Amino acid sequence: MRLILLGPPGVGKGTQAQFLLDKLNAIQLSTGDLLRAAVRQGTKLGKTAKSYMDRGELVPDDVILGLIREKMAELSNRAVIFDGFPRTVPQAVGLDSLLKEFNLKVDRVIELTIDDEVVVNRLGARRSCPTCGRVYNLISAPPKKAGICDEEGTALILRDDDKEAVIRNRLKVYHELTAPLSEYYRKTGNLVQVAGDGKVEEIRARVEKALEE
Numbered sequence: 001m002r003l004i005l006l007g008p009p010g011v012g013k014g015t016q017a018q019f020l021l022d023k024l025n026a027i028q029l030s031t032g033d034l035l036r037a038a039v040r041q042g043t044k045l046g047k048t049a050k051s052y053m054d055r056g057e058l059v060p061d062d063v064i065l066g067l068i069r070e071k072m073a074e075l076s077n078r079a080v081i082f083d084g085f086p087r088t089v090p091q092a093v094g095l096d097s098l099l100k101e102f103n104l105k106v107d108r109v110i111e112l113t114i115d116d117e118v119v120v121n122r123l124g125a126r127r128s129c130p131t132c133g134r135v136y137n138l139i140s141a142p143p144k145k146a147g148i149c150d151e152e153g154t155a156l157i158l159r160d161d162d163k164e165a166v167i168r169n170r171l172k173v174y175h176e177l178t179a180p181l182s183e184y185y186r187k188t189g190n191l192v193q194v195a196g197d198g199k200v201e202e203i204r205a206r207v208e209k210a211l212e213e
C-alpha cells in the first residue's frame with residue numbers, strides 16, 4: 001500500500017499518519033521531518049533547505065526527488081504513508097516514475113481539507129519535542145506539564161515556520177503549487193477527500209472509512 005496524505009499545512013497529516021502506521025503496518029515518510037533532521041545535523045541538504053523552509057517556500061523539486069530516490073530501496077518492500085510529499089505536480093510525476101521502476105504505484109490519496117483560518121490558529125498553538133519529535137497542541141492536545149514533553153521531559157519548541165507571517169505564506173504556496181494535485185489524483189481515480197475540521201478522533205474515523213472505500 002502506498003498512501004499519500006495530501007492537504008494544507010496544519011490540517012493534521014502528521015497526526016493522522018501516526019494512527020495509520022500500526023493499522024497498515026506502514027512506515028511514514030515525511031519530507032518535512034527529513035528536511036528538519038538535515039537542518040539539525042547541519043548537512044549540505046539542511047543548509048539548502050533551511051532558507052526555503054524559514055520563508056515558507058518549497059524546497060526545489062530536484063532536491064526533494066533526490067531525497068525520495070535515496071529512500072526508494074528501503075521503501076519498495078514496505079507499505080508507505082507519504083506525508084507532505086508530493087507537493088507539486090512535477091513531484092507527483094517524479095514519484096509515479098520512481099514507483100514504476102519498482103513495479104509499484106500510488107494506491108490511495110486522502111486529501112484532508114480545512115479553512116485557512118483554522119490552520120493559522122492550530123499552527124500557532126503547535127509545540128513539538130526536539131528530542132522525540134512528538135507533536136502537541138496548546139489547545140487541542142496539551143502536554144501534562146506546561147511546556148514539557150510527556151515522554152522526554154524536554155522543553156517543547158515552536159517550529160521556526162509556525163510564526164503567523166510564515167504560516168500565511170505556506171498557505172499561499174499551498175494554494176498555488178500543491179492544490180493542483182487534487183485534480184492530478186482525481187484523474188487517476190485514487191483521490192478521496194476528507195474534512196479535516198473537528199476532533200482528532202472524528203477525523204481518524206473519517207480517514208479509516210475513506211481507506212475502506
Ligand code: AP5
Pocket residue numbers: 007008009010011012013014015016030031032033035052053054056057058059060064083084085086087091122123125126127135136137138140141161170196197198199200203
Ligand atoms: P512539513 O513539515 O511537511 O509541513 P506542512 O505540510 O506544512 O505540514 P505540517 O507539519 O505543518 O502540518 P500537518 O498537516 O502534519 O499537521 P499536524 O498533524 O502537525 O513541511 C515544512 C516545510 O518543509 C515546507 O514549508 C517546505 O519548506 C519544506 N518541505 C517539506 N516537504 C516538501 C516537499 N515535498 N517539497 C518541497 N518542500 C517541502 O497538526 C498541526 C497541529 O494541529 C498540531 O499541533 C496538532 O496537534 C494539531 N491538530 C491536528 N489535528 C487536529 C484537530 N483535528 N483539531 C485540533 N488540533 C489538531
